[in-house]
Amino acid sequence: MAYIYMPLIFTVIGYGILWIATAPVIDFVYNVGSMVMAQEVPEFNTQLGSVFDGNDGTPEEQPEFVSTSNVNLPVFGEQYGQITCERIGLDAPVYFGDDNDILRVGAGQYIGSFLPGYGRLIMLCAHNTTFFRPLQIIEAGDIIVFKTSYGVYQYQVSRTDIKDHNDSSAYDLLKEEEELIMYTCYPFETMVGTKTDRLFVYCEKISGPTVID
Amino acid sequence: MKVMKKIASLVLAGAMTLSMSMAAFALTGVTAEEQKILDAAPAKAAELGVPTSSAQYQKYYSQAVTYVQQNDMTTAQVDGALKAMDNATAEAKTAMEKAGVSSLLDLDEATLKSLTASCASVINKELQAVGIEVRVSADGTVTGVTTQGSNKNDPTATNTPKQNTVISSTKVVKQTGSDMTATVVVAATVVGAVAACGVVSKKKGLFAKTEA
Structure with missing residues (x-):
């Protein structure tokens, strides 16, 4: 026995x-x-919501300006957009805020950054095992399409960089020029150990309406 | 380090904004009244010995700018925020003078912890008028949460207020990967245990066929 x-x-x-x-x-x-x-x-978690009702528009059909009165600003935990990159298969809902609940269901935006069209830094993050896994093959020149309810924006990848998560030189929160930064943990393959490096992808705005008062 | 971050965030949260002088730069969605908050910040930062070029400073300033762009503030709310800034700065300066340091960032952990508690009370009182509640979580994270539906362009703002985290002491760059170390170690342990069972069983002849 x-x-x-x-x-x-x-x-x-x-x-x-x-x-x-x-x-x-x-x-x-x-x-x-x-x-x-x-x-x-x-x-979805009951605290998560959405102010994004989809946008069938194309980047070519966008007006030059859009009024702030037409922008339904999200609160923390609300989806306000969708970000895609056809070449690498990136397709992620974008939420305002970046806590763990949000990162489970999409890409999160740091609340010290802002929305497309405001001429400021847009800083997004997502898990490297889910929504931002395609970033491992992203290259300079790739086009990122960022859809919101008030406009469709295009950004072009200018460069990528690997930096420590505590390196504040990786971003400029006070930049007076619109820039999209997407970041995720690096390297992608390593599953053991807490990753201290981040892959930062820097993108310049090439089209999309400017939000004005 | 955690406590330092906590106190820095409370003081700066009470100020709501810490920035380089941005008076000449008109931000979209920021009214002339709200701009007063942004314009008052540099002097407060200087009083606290916090460099405007520091990462901590810029972290909270950017959150404050986002807040005023996103929310309409009345004159009374702006005055409340400015008063909160004054009171929080005064509390911090008293602590700095007692400790004999010239910068908020040089305070030791114990002093910072005590200052955090006192500032939280002071700041909450003033920020209630702005509709912001400052919360300190168990892990030391400080967040400012709006409970009023003051979000711009929200048709339900006055009827169903949304809770919105408007300022947070969490890191700018988050953890966005998984650490499977524990899983791998335990899996290896289990495999080893099973293998050991097999070896022991074999040595004891438990797998030997019993002759009829």
């Missing part, structure tokens, strides 16, 4: 240890897995 209950005991103990150790990441793994295996649209 020893060769029956001994392996069983070890199995139970092993699963117990496994559960205790992976409990903090089970949620993450489940959410990541649900992104590719879910058969139904995932339910």
Whole structure:
């Protein structure tokens, strides 16, 4: 009987240890897995919402200016846009705010940056295992399309850079020129260890309405 | 470091804005009244010995600019924010004088912790008029949350206020990857345990066929 209950005991103990150790990441793994295996649209956290009702417009059809009265500003946790890059397969909803709840369901914008069209820095982040995984093949010259309810914007990748997450020279929050920065953890392949580096992708605005008073 | 960030965020949250002088630069969506807050910030930063070129300064200034661009503030609310800035700065300066330092960033952890508590109370009182509540979470993160529906262009603003985090002491650059170290280690341990079971079982002849 020893060769029956001994392996069983070890199995139970092993699963117990496994559960205790992976409990903090089970949620993450489940959410990541649900992104590719879910058969139904995932339910959003009740704190998340949306002011983005889609935009079928093309970059060529955009006006030069749009009034602030036509801009439905998002609050923290609200989706306000969709960002895509056809060549690399990037397609992510964009939320205002960048906490863990938001990063589970899309790309998050740092609240010290702002929306497209305001002539300021737009700083987006997303997980390198989900929405920003395509960034590993992004190149200078790639076109990013950023759709919002009030306009369709185009940005062109000017350069990429690998920097430490504490390196504040990677971005200029007070820049008086519109720039889109997308960042994610780097490297993409490494699964072990907390990543301290980030891949920063810098994009210049090439089209889209300017928001005016 | 955490406490330093906490106090820096509370003082700067009370000020709402810390910036280089931007009086000549008209930001979209910022009224002349709201601009007063942005214009008053550099002097407060100088009083606290916080360089306007510092990353911490720019982090909170940019959040404040985003806030005033996003929200319409009345004259009373602007006055409330300016008063909060004055009171928070005064609290910090008192602590700095007691500690004998010339910069807020030079205060030790214990002093910063004490200052955080006192500033939170002072700032909350003043910022209530602006509709902002300052919260300090268990991990030390400081956030300013609006509870009034003052968001511009929101047709439901006056009826169903939305909660909006408008300022936060969290890092600018977030963690956007997974660390599977624990998983890998435990998986390896389990595999090793199972292998050990197999070796022990084999040595004890548990897999040996019993002759009839």
